[in-house]
Amino acid sequence: MPNKYPEHIDQLDDFYKSQLADHEVDAPDGLWDKINAGNHSAKKMTPSGLSTAQKLIGIGVIVLGLIAGCYYIYISSHPNNPSLDNNKIPATIEQPVEEDTHSSTTTKKENNNITPSPEKKTTNKNSSLLKHQEEEQQPIEKTAEENQKEEPTVIDNTPKEELKTDSTAAIKTVPKGKIKFKDKYKKEYQDSTSKIFIPGK
């Protein structure tokens, strides 16, 4: 319905309000489909604004990042890790600590059999290190034999890292009187030692 415009400014508010307060304009066709689609996508979203799939992807990325970070820290804290450089041969070859001298001679033989593989080229420096280690092992055998003759031997169970620094400490001699056992083993030990022939006594 057309309406005449107000004559005075005071009538303006009422005129506009009466005309437009309940005014309706039909929305274009197809808008409901957009609203419906938008409504469904809004339902899928979590309150934080992220969908479940987005959250899972985010968690996956964080976990992968943490794993990569841990691996990097592990690698950087182990600079001698052979996996870093396959061409490098460790400067020291760890020798297993054996109980008797017989086994140490076998290791010596095994060391003699070590030959550079065609895949890995050993440098002169590395081969000289191997020879040096072989030479060092001989006095160990002698001292071990001598020690066995004199006093009972005690196998040292200290970590190998300590042994690296001092190879002669592989077999330690402990004076008999200094061995300390728990009470329940003390008698058993004394019985066993009385039966053993100890050279020099």
Add this chain to the structure above:
Amino acid sequence: MSLTDELVKKCLNKEPAAQKELYKQLNGKLFAICLRYTKNRAEAEDWLQESFIKIFSNLKAFKFEGSFEGWTRRITVNHILSDLRKKTKLKFTDELEENTLTVEEDAHSNFSKEDLIRFINLLPEGKKVVFNLYVIEGYSHKEIGEMLNINEGTSRGQLAKAREQLIEIHKKYNKINAEQIS
């Protein structure tokens, strides 16, 4: 309980038919609100779409205490104001919009509702918003001041200037109309 309230309860249970029925009941009134705040029809459609999505996603917040239509109108108006703030269109200047006032061939000294909406959209953005909020939506100057982060005095001043400018637009419209008739 009114029919609308029953419809709202069905919408809360995510019934698609009820949602569509609610849209049918409200889209005309809400679209008319959107058209009063912009002369760009596409922008008004976007506002309507976004407002309905907000209405459906916030239905739980409706307490069934007042009018549901009034609640949806407030959501729509708040959304429009929020969008205008984002686009930094809400400036309180005295300049009129580019005068695009034209008179239809069958127009007389009477105005259709569409004409009135066109007149409102000729006002500067700030005055248009204050005029709409105070005269059509019925908010007080205090409420408008809080909504737009302006003083009550500024709201009053903007409204007074909006009225003056609308009278000027009416006169201009009638002058053009009279010339065309003669």
